[in-house]
Amino acid sequence: xxxxxxxxxxxxxxxxxxxxxxxxLFEHESITTTHAKAKExxxxxDKLISLTKKDDVELAKSLASSEVFKHxxxxxxxxxxxxxxxxxxxxxxxxVLRLEPRLGDNAEQSIVELVDGKREMKFWMTARxxxxxxxxxxxxxxxxxxxxxxxxxxxxxxxxxxxxxVERMKEEFYxxxxxxxxxxxxxxxxxxxxxxxxxxxxxPRPTKE
Amino acid sequence: xxxxxxxxxxxxxxxxxxxxxxxVTIPNPFVSTTSTSNAVQASPDLQRRLQEYLENRPVEESFxxxxxxxxxxxxxxxTYNRKRQRQLKPTLKQLPYLxxxxxxxxxxxxxxxxxxxxxxxxxxxxxxxQDSKGESEIVEQxxxxxxxxxxxxGKKQTEYxxxxxxxxxxxxxxxxxxxxxx
Numbered sequence: 001x002x003x004x005x006x007x008x009x010x011x012x013x014x015x016x017x018x019x020x021x022x023x024x025l026f027e028h029e030s031i032t033t034t035h036a037k038a039k040e041x042x043x044x045x046d047k048l049i050s051l052t053k054k055d056d057v058e059l060a061k062s063l064a065s066s067e068v069f070k071h072x073x074x075x076x077x078x079x080x081x082x083x084x085x086x087x088x089x090x091x092x093x094x095x096v097l098r099l100e101p102r103l104g105d106n107a108e109q110s111i112v113e114l115v116d117g118k119r120e121m122k123f124w125m126t127a128r129x130x131x132x133x134x135x136x137x138x139x140x141x142x143x144x145x146x147x148x149x150x151x152x153x154x155x156x157x158x159x160x161x162x163x164x165x166v167e168r169m170k171e172e173f174y175x176x177x178x179x180x181x182x183x184x185x186x187x188x189x190x191x192x193x194x195x196x197x198x199x200x201x202x203x204p205r206p207t208k209e
Numbered sequence: 210x211x212x213x214x215x216x217x218x219x220x221x222x223x224x225x226x227x228x229x230x231x232x233v234t235i236p237n238p239f240v241s242t243t244s245t246s247n248a249v250q251a252s253p254d255l256q257r258r259l260q261e262y263l264e265n266r267p268v269e270e271s272f273x274x275x276x277x278x279x280x281x282x283x284x285x286x287x288t289y290n291r292k293r294q295r296q297l298k299p300t301l302k303q304l305p306y307l308x309x310x311x312x313x314x315x316x317x318x319x320x321x322x323x324x325x326x327x328x329x330x331x332x333x334x335x336x337x338x339q340d341s342k343g344e345s346e347i348v349e350q351x352x353x354x355x356x357x358x359x360x361x362x363g364k365k366q367t368e369y370x371x372x373x374x375x376x377x378x379x380x381x382x383x384x385x386x387x388x389x390x391x
Contacts, residue, residue: 098324103380111325124333125325128315144314172336173315182387183317 004043005036018044021112023069025094026077029117035098038110042094045112049093052083085116088154090204097121116155123151124169127162131169132183312388319385328384 007014021041024031033041048067054060061075068074086093092115099109111121126147133140140148152158174180251259273280296303310319313326320326352360366374 099330100321100324100327100382103382111330119337121325121330121333124336125315125329128329128333132315173332184312184314184388 005040007036007040019067019069022048022067023074025112025114026068026074026082027070028119030111030113030119030121032099032109032111034102035096035108035110038096038112041112042096045094045114046091048078049082049086050091052079052086082114089115090202095120095122120151122147123155123162124165126151127165128169128173130162131166132174134166135170135174136180136183318387326385327382331382 007017009017017037018040021031021033021037022044025041025045031041044067048064051060051064057079061079064078065071065075068078082093095113095115097111097113099111101107102109113120113122126144129144130140130148133144148162152162155161307321309322311322312318313320313329315329316326318326318328
């Protein structure tokens with residue numbers, strides 16, 4: 001295990017903070033905090049979700065209950081909805097996206113979100129990009145395609161939901177001709193060719209024997 | 210006999226105590242001109258030029274200029290060496306250049322590399338807010354302006370309160386520039 005951040009508090013204070021953050025994350029599925037707090041929250045949330053995969057459910061529940069608040073709402077969601085959602089995943093249940101620094105104190109901000117959740121920022125942003133490309137009549141570039149495939153893959157009714165969202169994005173943001181003016185006219189191509197990790201297969205951890 | 214008028218004071222119309230700029234003697238119209246022979250008179254050409262200057266002064270004169278009061282100033286000139294040392298020392302006083310800039314793939318404006326475009330993020334968050342409004346059935350009731358006047362008569366907002374309602378004290382993020390300027 002790597003060294004954790006202290007976050008400028010003593011141990012108890014830090015633990016209470018992370019408990020609060022994780023509870024909020026499970027409740028809202030996406031939260032915005034500073035980057036350091038986001039990374040610590042991600043770590044704890046990933047641990048808690050992988051706890052749900054244990055065979056001894058009672059033990060797992062008792063362990064999890066000491067890491068979250070609002071037991072009446074959080075625990076049923078964690079061991080019901082979230083357990084089911086991440087059945088096919090080995091890890092990587094959360095995602096951290098960097099944002100612009102905060103106004104006022106210029107602290108680094110980030111979004112922590114549950115993958116395949118109802119408020120997945122990456123899903124919505126990618127839908128917006130695809131909507132823009134379709135509206136302009138451009139071909140969808142390789143990186144975006146790759147991103148779309150990854151986002152849709154494990155989500156139930158993923159492709160349907162994505163196409164619906166793309167249509168909504170067209171309505172919301174690219175309806176008028178003025179909105180299309182300042183957009184990039186050709187495909188966004190970075191000078192470096194992105195290396196796509198399609199070919200790499202995730203090998204599950206060996207079980208203890 | 211002569212009547213001396215502080216022209217600078219007249220032109221500015223100020224009641225502040227100030228030192229006279231220039232004193233010009235103007236002949237008193239009620240006394241015969243012969244009696245002003247002793248007074249020192251400015252030449253008519255100079256008077257006319259002065260009058261013209263005072264009337265068409267480009268900027269209204271500040272109270273702080275030439276009023277006889279001295280204000281705080283640095284004791285010594287900061288040398289070139291000191292100034293450059295202060296400006297070029299490796300601290301965070303200087304604004305760093307941003308080289309890691311990108312283009313937002315959804316709106317086309319400039320953004321930092323490896324971060325999301327804040328403008329698009331906030332727009333999407335607003336959509337989420339709209340969606341969650343439909344979920345909760347509690348609708349906040351807003352009073353009709355006529356009813357409000359009947360129920361709460363005589364409430365008068367001060368200028369200060371009106372200013373506060375605009376919420377100009379809240380920091381707002383300005384949008385980044387588009388990549389191609391027209």
